[in-house]
Amino acid sequence: MEELMELRTLxxxxxxxxxxxxxxxxxxxxxxxxxxxxxxxxKILLLHLIKRQAEGKTTRSWDASIDNAVxxxxxxxxxxKAGGAYLSTEELREAVADAYHVAMSGAAAExxxxxxxVVQLAAMVDRSEMIxxxxxxxxGSVA
Numbered sequence: 675m676e677e678l679m680e681l682r683t684l685x686x687x688x689x690x691x692x693x694x695x696x697x698x699x700x701x702x703x704x705x706x707x708x709x710x711x712x713x714x715x716x717k718i719l720l721l722h723l724i725k726r727q728a729e730g731k732t733t734r735s736w737d738a739s740i741d742n743a744v745x746x747x748x749x750x751x752x753x754x755k756a757g758g759a760y761l762s763t764e765e766l767r768e769a770v771a772d773a774y775h776v777a778m779s780g781a782a783a784e785x786x787x788x789x790x791x792v793v794q795l796a797a798m799v800d801r802s803e804m805i806x807x808x809x810x811x812x813x814g815s816v817a
Contacts, residue, residue: 681693681696681700705760708751708760709765712750712766712769713773715747715750716773717773717776717777718739718742719740719747719777719808720773720778720805720808721784722739722740723740723804724804725785726740727798727799727800727803727804728781728786728795728799729785740811744811747766748812751812763813767809770805774801774804778792781795782794
C-alpha cells in the first residue's frame with residue numbers, strides 16, 4: 675500500500691521517470707510473490723509425484739493433493755485481466771526444478787514409512803522425468 679501512495683505522489687508531482695521506476699519495482703515484487711506461491715505448490719506437487727513413482731502406487735489423498743497443487747499453480751500464474759501468464763513455461767520449469775530438492779527431502783521422510791534417505795530415494799526416481807511430469811500437468815491441463 676505504501677508503494678501505491680508513493681506512486682500517486684510521484685504522478686501528481688509530475689515525476690514520471692521516478693513513477694515508472696516504482697512501477698517496475700512493484701511489478702518485480704508482484705512477480706516474486708507469484709514465483710514464491712508457485713514454488714510452494716510445486717514442492718507439494720513434486721513430493722507426491724516422487725512418492726507415486728518410487729512406491730509404484732498412489733492414493734486418493736496423493737491424487738487430490740496433486741490436483742490441488744496443479745490447480746493452485748495454474749490459478750496463481752494466470753493473468754486474469756490481461757490474459758496469459760505471469761511466468762513463461764521456462765520460468766515455470768525453473769521454479770519447479772528449484773523446488774525439487776525440498777520435495778525430495780519431504781518425500782524421503784514420507785515414502786516407504788521414511789526408511790530411505792534422500793540419496794537412496796533419489797536413486798529410485800528420475801529427476802528430469804519428475805520435473806517434466808509436473809510441467810506437463812501444469813501446462814497440459816490449463817483450462
